[in-house]
Amino acid sequence: MAPQASPVPAPSVIVTLPTWNESENVLALSQALLALGPNYQVLVVDDNSPDGTWKLVAEAGKSEPRLHLLHRTSDKGRGAAGRAGFLRALEMGADVVVEMDADFSHQPRFVPALVARLLDPAREVGLVLGSRAVAGGSDDDRGALRRLITLAANLYIRILLGVPVKDCNSGFRCWRRSTLERIRVQDTFSKGPAIVQELLFKTAREKIGIAEVGIEFIERQRGESTLTLRILLKGYTTVLQLRWMALRGKL
Ligand SMILES: Nc1nc2c(ncn2[C@@H]2O[C@H](COP(=O)(O)OP(=O)(O)OP(=O)(O)O)[C@@H](O)[C@H]2O)c(=O)[nH]1
Numbered sequence: 001m002a003p004q005a006s007p008v009p010a011p012s013v014i015v016t017l018p019t020w021n022e023s024e025n026v027l028a029l030s031q032a033l034l035a036l037g038p039n040y041q042v043l044v045v046d047d048n049s050p051d052g053t054w055k056l057v058a059e060a061g062k063s064e065p066r067l068h069l070l071h072r073t074s075d076k077g078r079g080a081a082g083r084a085g086f087l088r089a090l091e092m093g094a095d096v097v098v099e100m101d102a103d104f105s106h107q108p109r110f111v112p113a114l115v116a117r118l119l120d121p122a123r124e125v126g127l128v129l130g131s132r133a134v135a136g137g138s139d140d141d142r143g144a145l146r147r148l149i150t151l152a153a154n155l156y157i158r159i160l161l162g163v164p165v166k167d168c169n170s171g172f173r174c175w176r177r178s179t180l181e182r183i184r185v186q187d188t189f190s191k192g193p194a195i196v197q198e199l200l201f202k203t204a205r206e207k208i209g210i211a212e213v214g215i216e217f218i219e220r221q222r223g224e225s226t227l228t229l230r231i232l233l234k235g236y237t238t239v240l241q242l243r244w245m246a247l248r249g250k251l
């Protein structure tokens with residue numbers, strides 16, 4: 001009798017959640033993500049939030065081995081936290097890393113579709129974006145001004161960086177381990193949210209395939225946004241800096 005082929009183990013998916021004052025969201029979101037399957041783990045990357053987000057995660061992690069905390073105490077920033085989260089997820093042996101906002105704007109119900117698209121053997125890609133700008137995607141829940149800002153930023157980034165995607169600003173993304181290694185995520189420099197554009201630019205420059213899957217983006221229900229005009233403008237200058245560095249062969 002021919003030996004039976006052993007079943008292929010499910011890929012290890014680690015969802016990283018950068019958090020700043022997300023005590024009203026973090027546990028419900030983590031629970032919903034862990035319920036997606038036993039191969040899912042959650043890594044919360046908290047910058048010592050004053051509202052004690054990290055304490056809630058540390059406590060819940062005592063009885064949930066798939067919930068992990070990276071508690072950063074000496075440095076703050078969405079970009080730095082994202083970088084640290086990716087590196088920790090790789091150390092933990094992730095095959096797939098999903099990064100998403102912890103305010104429920106990015107809904108857990110879309111994660112399986114992103115992972116399935118990433119792992120589709122017939123259409124190989126190294127990165128999947130949860131996209132508001134393709135079929136099945138939407139951004140109808142936010143005010144007109146916010147949507148206009150997103151639209152303008154998208155246009156600016158697509159023209160300046162020449163990235164072949166429709167939703168450049170989406171922070172809801174699903175990565176192959178090999179992509180994060182190839183673009184050398186450890187060498188990214190953005191401290192703030194511009195990390196989203198930096199990673200996209202570096203992936204596109206490596207000619208790694210990028211797919212977009214439609215997601216319904218909803219406004220945060222609880223907690224407060226960290227986006228300010230200063231952060232927004234810093235994002236625009238980082239994009240210019242990326243283009244300049246690329247032109248000078250410094251990237
Ligand atoms: N660790 C860490 N996480 C951060 C920091 N700033 C923001 N975050 C998290 O990054 C994610 C996105 O931040 P938001 O404040 O929702 O900003 P945004 O999504 O660009 O803006 P809104 O559309 O207004 O919500 C959330 O999960 C935040 O908790 C930070 O300095 N450190």
Ligand SMILES: [Mg+2]
Nearest residue numbers: 101103105220
């Ligand atoms: Mg948000």
